[in-house]
Amino acid sequence: MTSTSTTSSTTGTGAGAREDAGRPGVSGAEIRLEQVTKRYPGQQSPAVDSLSLTVPAGEIVVLVGPSGCGKTTSLKMVNRLIEPTSGTILIDGADVRQRSADALRREVGYVIQGGSLFPHMTVEKNVSLVPKMLGWDKRRTAERVTELLDLVGLDPDRYRGRYPRELSGGQQQRVGVARGLAADPPVVLMDEPFGAVDPITRQRLQDELLSIQRELRKTILIVTHDIDEAIKLGDRIVILREGGHVAQYDTPEVVLASPADDFVSDFVGSGSTLKQLSLARVDDVDLRQQTTARIGESTADVRRRAEAAGDRTVVVLDDRDRPRGWPWLRQLHGETVVEPTGDLLTVDQRATLNDALDTMLSSSHGAAVVTGDRDRFLGVVDFHAVTDHVRALEEQAERHAGETA
Ligand SMILES: Nc1ncnc2c1ncn2[C@@H]1O[C@H](COP(=O)(O)OP(=O)(O)OP(=O)(O)O)[C@@H](O)[C@H]1O
Numbered sequence: 406m407t408s409t410s411t412t413s414s415t416t417g418t419g420a421g422a423r424e425d426a427g428r429p430g431v432s433g434a435e436i437r438l439e440q441v442t443k444r445y446p447g448q449q450s451p452a453v454d455s456l457s458l459t460v461p462a463g464e465i466v467v468l469v470g471p472s473g474c475g476k477t478t479s480l481k482m483v484n485r486l487i488e489p490t491s492g493t494i495l496i497d498g499a500d501v502r503q504r505s506a507d508a509l510r511r512e513v514g515y516v517i518q519g520g521s522l523f524p525h526m527t528v529e530k531n532v533s534l535v536p537k538m539l540g541w542d543k544r545r546t547a548e549r550v551t552e553l554l555d556l557v558g559l560d561p562d563r564y565r566g567r568y569p570r571e572l573s574g575g576q577q578q579r580v581g582v583a584r585g586l587a588a589d590p591p592v593v594l595m596d597e598p599f600g601a602v603d604p605i606t607r608q609r610l611q612d613e614l615l616s617i618q619r620e621l622r623k624t625i626l627i628v629t630h631d632i633d634e635a636i637k638l639g640d641r642i643v644i645l646r647e648g649g650h651v652a653q654y655d656t657p658e659v660v661l662a663s664p665a666d667d668f669v670s671d672f673v674g675s676g677s678t679l680k681q682l683s684l685a686r687v688d689d690v691d692l693r694q695q696t697t698a699r700i701g702e703s704t705a706d707v708r709r710r711a712e713a714a715g716d717r718t719v720v721v722l723d724d725r726d727r728p729r730g731w732p733w734l735r736q737l738h739g740e741t742v743v744e745p746t747g748d749l750l751t752v753d754q755r756a757t758l759n760d761a762l763d764t765m766l767s768s769s770h771g772a773a774v775v776t777g778d779r780d781r782f783l784g785v786v787d788f789h790a791v792t793d794h795v796r797a798l799e800e801q802a803e804r805h806a807g808e809t810a
Contacts, residue, residue, distance in 0.1 A: 430463075430622050431462055431463035431622040432463070432589075432591055432621055432622055432623060433462045433463040433464070433591045433592065433622055433623040433624030433625070434462050434496055434497035434512070434591040434592055434624055435459065435460065435461060435462045435495075435496070435497060435498070435624065436459070436460040436483060436494070436495070436496055436592060436624055436626060437458070437459045437460070437494070437495040437496075437498075438456055438457055438458045438459075438479070438482075438483075438492065438493075438494050439457055439492055439493045439494070439495070440455045440456070440457055440491070440492040440493070441453060441455070441456045441457070441479070441482060441489045441491070441492030441493070441494060442454055442455050442456070442489060442490050442491045442492050443475070443478050443479075443482060443487060443489055443490050443649075444490045450648060451490070451648060451649075452475045452478045452648070452649065453475040453478050453479050453482070453489075453648065453649030454648040454649055454650060455492070456475075456479060456492075456649045456650075456651065458479075458643060458651065458654065460624055460626055461624070461640075462497075462591075462624050463622040463623070463624060464624060464625075464640040464641065465618060465625045465627065465638055465639055465640050465641075466624075466625070466626055466627070466639060466640065466641050466642070466643060467626075467627045467628075467629060467634070467635040467638055467639035467641075467642045467643065468480065468626065468627065468628045468629075468642075468643050468645060469628075469629055469630065469631070469632055469634075469635040469642055469643065469644055469645070469672075470630070470644055470645035470646060470652075470672070471630070471646075471647070471672070472630060473647065474645045474646055474647050474648070474649065475645060475647070475648060475649030476628040476629075476630075476645060476649075477596055477628055478649065479628075479645075479649055480594050480596055480626060480628050481594075481596075482494060483496075483501065483513065483592070483594055483626065484501075484509055484513040484515055484594055485501055485502075485509060486515075496512060496513070496591075496592055497512075497591070507538070507539060510535050510538060510539065510588065511535075511539060511588050511590060512590050512591055512592055513590050513592045513593070513594060514535075514584075514585035514586055514587070514588070514590040514592070514593040514594070514623075515585055515593075515594050515595075515596075516581050516582055516584070516585035516593065516594070516595040516596070516598045517581070517595070517596045517597070517598070518596060518597040518598065518599075518600040518601050521581065522569040522577055522580055522581065522584075523569075524568065524569050524570060525568075526568075526569075527565065527566050527567060527568055528550075528554070528559075528564050528565050528566070528567050528568075528569075528572070528580050529547075529550050529565040529566065531569070531580060531584055532549075532550045532553055532554070532580060532583045532584045532587055533546045533547075533549075533550055533587065534584065534587070535584070535587045535588045536549055536587050536588055539588060549587060550565060550583075550587075551565075553583040553586055553587060554580075554583060556583070556586070556617060556620075557579040557580070557582050557583045557613065557617070558579060558613055558780070559576060559579055559580070559583075564576070564580075573606075574601055574602045574603075574606065575602050575603075575606035575609065575610060578598065578599060578601070578602055578606075578610055579610070579613070581598070582598070582610075582613075582614065582617075586617075586621070586623075590623070591623060591624060592623065592624045592625075592626070593623050593624070593625045593626075594625075594626050594627075595625065595626070595627040595628065596627075596628045597628060597629055597630070598610075598614075598627065599611060599634070600629075607634075608756070608760050608763070611634065611637055611638060612752065612753035612755060612756045612760070613753070614638065615638065615753060615755035615756075616753050616755060616777075616778060616779075619755070619778060620778060627639070632672060632673055632674065633683055633759075635657070636657040636660075636661070636683045636684065636757075637683055637757050637760075639656075639657055640656065641654060641655060641656055641657075642654070642655070642656075642657055642660055644660065644665075644668075644669050644672060644673075646668055652665060652666065652668050652669050652672075653665040653666075653669045657683075657684055658684055660673060661673060661681070661684060681798050682757060682758040682759040682762065682791070682794075682795070683757045683758075683759045684757070685757065685758045685794055686754065686755050686756065686757060686758070687752055687753070687754050687755070687756050687757075687758065687761050687775055687786050688754040688755065688775075689758075689794070690758070690786060690790040690791070690793070690794050691790060691793075692775055692783060692784030692785060692786055692790070693772070693784055693785040693786070693787055693790070694714075694784055694785075695716060695718070695719070695720050695774075695784060695785045696710050696711040696714050696716040696718075696719045696720070697719060697720045697721070697722050697782065698710075698719045698720070698721050698722070698742045699721070699722060699723075699724075699742065700721060700722075700723060700729065700742055700743065700744055701741050701742065702741060702742045703740065703741060703742075704737050704738070704739060704740055704741060704742055705740075707719055707737065707742055708734055708737060711734055712734075716734075717733060717734055718731055718732065718733050718734065718770065719731075719732065719734065719737070720774055720782060720785070721742060721744070721745050722782055725779070725780075725781070726781040726782050727776070727779075727780045727781060727782065728749055728751055728774050728776065728780075728782045729744055729745065729749065730744065730745025730749050731745070731749050731750075731770060731774060732745045749774065750764045750765075750767065750768040750770075750773050750774065751764075751773060751774045751775070751776050751780075752764050752773045752774075752775055752776070752786065753775070753776055753777070754775055754776065754777045754783055758791055758794060761773055761786050761791065762791055765786070765787070765788060765791075770785075771787065771788055772785050772786060772787035772788070773785070773786050773787075
């Protein structure tokens with residue numbers, strides 16, 4: 406794979422992108438910007454100057470760069486919240502200027518920082534806004550709300566009637582994501598979607614977005630100023646410098662390993678082993694198998710199974726295979742397994758090893774439970790897995806240094 410760094414014409418270069426387009430399971434549509442310029446009235450130089458960029462269908466592409474480099478302007482031109490001064494933007498090959506407002510609403514979801522929910526509307530009303538504008542009937546809209554709240558990890562019965570002020574920042578952001586996905590658009594634009602929440606919630610929301618994307622395979626264009634977020638979320642990242650000029654557009658691996666120039670390497674920071682942990686995902690390492698138990702199951706049976714496997718803990722699952730607790734055997738009292746209390750720290754299989762490490766450090770188990778689609782249990786990631794991975798990275802680096810010496 407090669408890295409591209411050109412300001413005039415930039416397209417995805419990695420192997421995965423093109424092969425995905427049109428493949429079953431990909432519901433996204435390609436976005437193409439052709440020499441797009443935005444000159445705000447009264448400004449000497451353009452905010453975005455002749456930007457050309459192709460976002461392949463079904464991928465997450467992240468626009469990242471210093472403040473004022475034109476990220477938000479570029480994003481908002483895609484759904485015409487800002488009109489370009491010149492140039493063309495195509496979605497699925499067709500010019501966005503030819504689309505009616507309704508067509509754009511259907512095709513492009515929009516998520517911004519904090520969810521920006523209407524405070525006087527319930528969660529249900531907020532999520533139904535676009536379907537209503539598109540004339541969906543009540544039943545279809547209500548079903549869609551249920552489906553979406555479930556998808557973003559909010560119990561529909563519990564949350565649909567609540568007002569935004571009755572939700573935490575992270576929950577409001579989840580509703581914002583649900584609203585952006587409401588009309589099932591092939592393209593979703595996100596502007597600093599997780600900027601307004603604390604770091605742990607941010608990590609969870611990022612994991613959830615990756616998990617949702619595994620199911621939906623939309624084309625998602627995200628703006629952030631946080632390079633770690635870009636590395637974690639992006640199939641590809643676009644590093645912009647002032648004036649919306651592309652400094653580099655490539656996969657996070659290539660950007661980290663071979664920054665196009667000093668601007669990129671300064672922006673990305675040094676390629677330490679820890680940063681490399683942001684590139685590896687939990688599902689890149691071997692998960693430890695772990696005895697599981699069901700709520701209501703005989704405690705004696707569970708204990709026998711765990712002891713036979715040499716486990717001192719069990720992961721308790723609900724009827725949808727979602728982890729509910731992670732007690733030590735000595736904490737299993739009574740005849741049957743009950744819903745455990747206490748901390749259960751989970752990470753999504755697409756979480757980075759960096760996030761997993763953070764989670765493990767705050768767990769009394771020195772490990773974290775790994776979940777996949779719809780929060781289903783997959784196994785356990787522990788320090789051994791991370792240290793093995795670091796060792797492999799170091800060996801690889803030494804070999805590389807040996808070859809180039
Ligand atoms: N409505 C406007 N009128 C005039 N100039 C504007 C307007 N909106 C943005 N700009 C200017 O255009 C440039 C790009 O702004 P933009 O918001 O796209 O950058 P950004 O990379 O998203 O920045 P940040 O990370 O700080 O949000 C900046 O210099 C900004 O001052």
